[in-house]
Amino acid sequence: MSYSVIFRNVRHVSSYSTKNFYLCNVSSALFKTHSFNERKLECKRNFSFQSSIESIIKTQTGIFRTISESTPVEYLQNFVVDVHDITGLPWWATVMCTTVLLRSSVTVPLAIYQNYILGKVHHIQSELSELAKELRNEVAIAVKLYNWDEKTAQYHFKRSLKKQWNSLVIRENCHPVKASLLIWFQIPMWICFSVALRNLVYILPKTDVNAQIIFNELSVEGFGWIVDLTQADPFFILPVAMGLINLAIVELQFLSKPNEPTKLQRYVLNFFRGFSIFMIPVTACVPSCVALYWTTSSMYGLAQNLILLSPKVKRFCHIPQTSSELEKPYTHIFNGIKRRVNSISNLRIL
Template identity: 45%
Template sequence: MRSYQLPKHPPQPPALPSALNSHVRRGARRLRGTAPWRKLSAMWRLVRAGAARLAAAGAPAAPLGGHGGWYEWCSQSPPVHWAEGCLTAVQASAGLPWWAAIACGAALLRTAVTLPLAAHQCRLLAQLENLQPEIKNLAERLRYEVSVRGKQLGWSEKVARFHYKKSLRRIITELYIRDNCHPFKATLLVWVQVPMWICVSLALRNCSVGATGSEVQEQFSAGGALWFTDLTAPDSTWILPVSLGLVNLLIVEISAAQKMKVSRFQKIITNFFRVVSVVMIPVAATVPSSMALYWLCSSFVGLSHNLLLRSPAFRRLCWIPRTKSETDTPYRDILSTLATRYSFKK
């Protein structure tokens, strides 16, 4: 067997600061005679402790993500720079003012990226809804079989409940695999929409504060319209922030209006998004108008997509199966539900 030969001149690790180096040396003398793997873990703890001592003593250290921490790191990340390039390319090729380029970019992203994912989500949710009667029938049969089996084997109520839940989970998983409609797939829209929204928002922030160059910032300062002529400054009239809050609240209420039976968890989620919609109003009033405009346009397009996906004709066009909760007059039903919920009767 050929033995492994160590290199004659192994590469040397980078030098540590003097204070940290002396701290590590003192700890290394105490570690002589211990096992190698214990030495590695202990030396790592020594390095961390020495770095903490240097930080406490005021020694300079490179912050994570640059001078501004994680926010600056996100602002200078490759996806954000890619979004900046796309925004400037769209504006330059179309020759539109920046306010129109931001609005068209938001509509294009929501239509080309999130609308197909939203249709896919509706398709999965419709399949899950149509699967519930079969799950209910199988659960009743399983409960009877477990009850009979439990009496034969002398199971206690706790043991019978355990076998029932275990078998029911297995049956439901098999049905999800059979129909290819696992509920986790319905969250794909969130995993795509939220990072995209963050990247575009940070790209607009960089353009507004001059992180991409003074020329783009000058264009933003004169690229607004109506009351928000300066896209680098917050909207002092609060028209954009309040409009954003109202549109987001309308989206939440329309989504809540279509649910017939609402669980406690769904009520908590609905109230959470109501609070987020209200909190976004003061947040949008403190950021540059370019970001508030993008948020408003994105939410407005999302609202239109939400209403479009209620149309029976469009649902059939997207191969969304018909469900028991679907109606032929969805818009009239939404108005009726909202009017009933928020009517003030004496």
Template identity: 40%
Template sequence: MAEPNCADVFYLHKQLRHGLRYMWQKSAPRGDNQKGGSSDAAGGWYSSLADSTPVHLCEQLLVSVQEASGLPWWFSICVATLSVRTLVTLPLAAYQLVVISKVEALQAEISELAKRLRYEVSVTARERSWTERESRFQFKKNLRRIVSQLYVRDNCHPFKASLLVWVQLPLWISLSLALRNLNLQGALAAGGALWFPDLTIPDSTLILPVCLGLANLLIVEVFSLQRVAASRTQRLALNTVRGFSLLMIPIAATVPSSMALYWFASSLVGFSHNLLLRSPSICRLLQLSTPHSTSPYRDLLTAFFAKYRK
């Protein structure tokens, strides 16, 4: 099954955003025993962000879900995560897939036009005695113009495929800070379950952090299977994402269980949504321009076992 060319970049962004929380933790105010000047400097921007309108809206969302459902807080967090990601990010992920599919479908046409353009530039270069540098400049300039015209014609500029990141990242930050604010208010103290009864303290068993790291690592490994012959840059990016996935384990071990639970639930929902978008029925519904496998899940399992059972 042919996959989007920028899927690796999407998951890289997804993992990079987790690193932001580490910086927030370091810059948050530590208490009254710090010196006033340094404390204000360290916590000023963080406090403003935690007190922003999007964060308070996310707080209201979480509280409303819990009050309307009557569910315990741990389950309410999972329900809110599923709802937000399904109603907001899933449609954007589908739109991203459509845009990328159109861009991929244009590659053959772009390749053919590039060959013609290269010939025309070489003819003109001989007529006008252009240097090699001038010829390359004219070729690249006109190729960019042609490609831009094709993107406009098919309404598939690659930037549109990044809309998911620009929405998902602020949403993730806002929900994480909303949970932090609720933790400080003590609202989640008795809302846990099983081995994490208190959502305001870190998971001392490390089960949630390890599950989060393994889930993110599974996502990376499964969606790296689309790269049959990855370039050096792609392999470097893949190893970087693997590193962030493992780094999330100690980070999640230092934050309240509510945040680790949200990150874990968000990763699982995102993974299931991306598997859903591989479905042949969904591909037909979205009228994707590029051909897709009729048995995507079996192909994934086959590729997975072929790679890791050598």
């Protein structure tokens, strides 16, 4: 019988004293064995950056402790454990399935809503540009009638334009702030679920028998080249994959724009490129279950962005059509990739 089956059976043992004594002995012995192996790995480790990141991750003071013991993290931690127990999936599959479930139920609806709001904002901006022309004519007439100076004319023009903007936003119920709801939900969920998995690996916030059993399950329910989900990826496959996927997401956002990016947009683009590369060594230092969550979430995000580029999907989701929308987005992206490859080839020839 495998360790995972033993742990799952033992975890549901009733609270009789003899059974509790057996439970403590089994979990303690297995935990000591794993701790001994972990100490041997620590002795071999000579990567200072990895040691620094691990020490930060294991810190349980200040903001780390506050987040670790927060209610959202507790709910997510219990949720992933319940998914594992109910489905009977190994832990690597549990992490991936929970990631897909959370993103499908939270980020996908918010991403559709974000595109819906941005589409409406684009329409009222076009309408506002027409109203601005009429306001300029009215202000020009007022300047002649009331002898306004340039400063007074600009004040009244901006004030009237702001009133028109507010009335259009109220009419369409599309305040631009609503488009940021995706970020306000996605980032906290990403942090909380990462901390929830961290709690399972480091037996936090409560060091009890169940937590130790889950830890031992994580140490034997890996996949492929990652047998132990409590240790970092030994071959750096997940970190590199996550970095490349995040770079693909950044480049997709760049290539899907119909116009050339502005100088500010290029700075933002380069920042996210650098951040994607920076996350590779960080991911190489965290436990594999956390790295698996990050990689799965990035893969889902890439697929989500690609699907939401489709005009048919947008119309199905009632996202308004705009003048900047590409009729054939995938062809446009493919042509952009070809141009970039050709430019790199020409540089090599030179």
